[in-house]
Amino acid sequence: MKKIIALFLCVNLLVSIGHAQQFHFGAGRAPAGAVRVTTGSMYNAAAGYGFEEGAVLKETSRGIGADSPFFFSVRLPEGNYHVKTEIASATVRVECRRLMVRDTVTGKVSFTVHVRDTLIRNAAGEVTGKVRLKPRERNYRHWDNLLTIELNGRAPAIRSLEITPERKAITVFLAGNSTVVDQDREPWAAWGQMIPSFFQSGKVAIANYAESGEALNSFIRARRLEKIISRMQAGDYLFIEFGHNDQKQKGEGVGPFTTYKKDLRFFIREARSKGGIPVLVTSMHRRSFDDAGRIIINTLGDYPEAVRQTAREENVALIDLNAMSKILYEAWGEAASLKAFVHYPANTFPGQPDALRDNTHFSTYGAYEIAKCIVKGIRDARLPLARYLMNDVPPFDPAHPDDADAWYWPSSPLKPALKPDGN
Template sequence: MKFSALFITVLLMCCSVKAQQPSYKFDFGNERPTKGYISIGEGSNYTEELGYGFTNGSQVKAFDRGGNTLTGDFITSDKPFYFSVKLPDGNYDVKVILGDAKGTSATTVRTECRRLMLENIKTAKGKIATQNFTVYVKDSLIRDVSGKVISKVRLKPRESEYLHWDNMLTIEFNDSLPKVCAVEITPNKTATTIFLAGNSTVVDQSREPWASWGQMIPRFFVPGKIAVANYAESGEALNSFLSAKRLEKILSVMKPGDYLFIEFGHNDMKQKGEGIGAFTSYKKNLQRYISEVKKKGGIPVLVTSMHRRRFDSTGHIVNTLEDYPDAVRQTAKEENVALIDLNAMSKILYEAWGPEKSIKAFVHYPANTFPGQTTKLEDNTHFNTYGAYELAKCIITGIRHQNLPLAKLIKKDVPVFDPAKPLAFEKFYWPMSSFVTATKPDGN
């Protein structure tokens, strides 16, 4: 369900007007479709002609409890199931109606590449819950102000399997007892967009057990007000992100008042050559990002890279990032832009865990923990879902400490987080998605 080469060529040649963002109303269940809604039953698999339907091998069942035509029937499964809708670039408000008129339910909702939106929404017997979230949909085409396609992001081969470059919104319904009565999708023209530029520690990791803070933070913001647009990619540095035209794409869709969070360093520090270094090439590129964002009326926010998991004999974190975090701090001060010091907070967080408990936050698993994983995984850079979730809470803490206007748009149920007091691993809940890999992301 990706763009064919021919289709992209046609778009590049003749696309001159931005696609209109449509609205949809879907009634889930085999019987009695509600007036004004599109009926989605057990056999409603995605086709290009329809532009919507179940994807990724979803195996679903429909149940009808009678009564209300919208909430009296639902779709469910004992495995994660996926519903996709073809949509053009933009922000969308999504309303999901969950529950069972004669039973209980528990539903977690993610979008695109495992981007967390709603977690463990439970309904009591006979109760129905309406939940909302705002999601950003993107493609790789770069358009001018008239909507004409003028260029394209240079994607890596593995990105062809990602669910966030495929010109569709994909919604994952997961958890112990997901029951979906309806889905409504409406364009949102007014939400502030938080764009993310970064590497494998930021990207929406497409497969378990890998994860990043970038795919967790959408859950923390007020729906309708904020959309998170994650353009990060594994293995990227400031200069390669530029040369792949990822920043150009962001700038082409950025509105005044939107944000760009910038977190690089892990891959930049490995670059060698004349004039390359933390306070030379790296700092110069940071300044370029800041300047370009300000030209668009956007708000740049610098984020220092989190530490790698490396402890000394006394249980303290060893700095493996050289001068790169200090270069970010210095640039933020000189350019008078907000700084989220994730590097400092991650040190507190990791040391609170200690050498042993911190393993639970990274991709450390014995052989055969996951299908096709014949050797053990020992990655001290990349996080599992638990570690990524705790790092995301550090980002939210940084937003609050910087008194960014975004702080007022954090959900009221999100408590103040102290990195010295992380949630215990045993209390973290994450029903796994269907997609799993033993292949380590680019970068280290």
């Protein structure tokens, strides 16, 4: 046992000083230095890697695969990592269903991923605090110092995996609520977990720190912003999108042009104090049509306008998602827009006895379309970040959304639990 623990510590030390971890799956000659992984290599803390329980794995000519989605985890120190892998008939997600490779691929792919824990550290690496998690977050895959890779598709398989620390990529931190967060269970999704698939590998790492139910001030109180700022380097970005929960707050002086703008300015100052680039994002509309089923009703009051004002006053880039989402929803219309939100009959998913009717949170299709609006906003704002978008990402017009029936998203094994916090 002592030898196994020593090996585990050695592997993580190599990663921390810049060397790659390599894994070879199944039979065949493994490259020098690569760890051979078999169908029996279940995750354990001593080894620091392995498959998660649940799938029936088998060796194939393409490596190790299954007839259903499966997960492989590697313990890593906090940071950004460049991942290269050879897969077959698979789409790739990480952590809480964060999309890295959308299309079902056979061959070699690479992506850059952010791994984190809850500890807040100063410049000397000393622990100075901790993010206050909600009970629901304790089972999330993205607070655990593990990089968990989900291989999904009709018959996914993996042959090789190489993980190397990535210190040159720009980190794009996301601060927001349930419309941004990496939703951990089907069928909910948000734009923050779709956006990584639009960026070039090795250039950008998306660090999604959003959480359901959060407002600007609660995000601060839970020390989530402090955690982001502790990790931020000059040239990194902070995308800020709140409003759905802020508008519910009551009290003397509380409102969009008072406390909300004050907190927005605090986020901006904190990012700039580290040489970061703040970007304000107006909240997308809820799905609320007029009596004729044509025009989207503004349920967010003056909160989007407060963001626009703050962007002008602080000379901050603005992505007007509120304006784009109005165009997008009205292009769908009342009936077709149901496919973009979490509207499903009872028993569509295992463990879902009741119908789902959610006009705030998105289906995977809807979240992907909103992510396309964010990409458009990045381009329209002429952010330098735009040069790192994938070369094959076409322009997007919210007035002409993609066909929902052409959307392909093989369902992840984690199925409905509780509706996300917030509305």
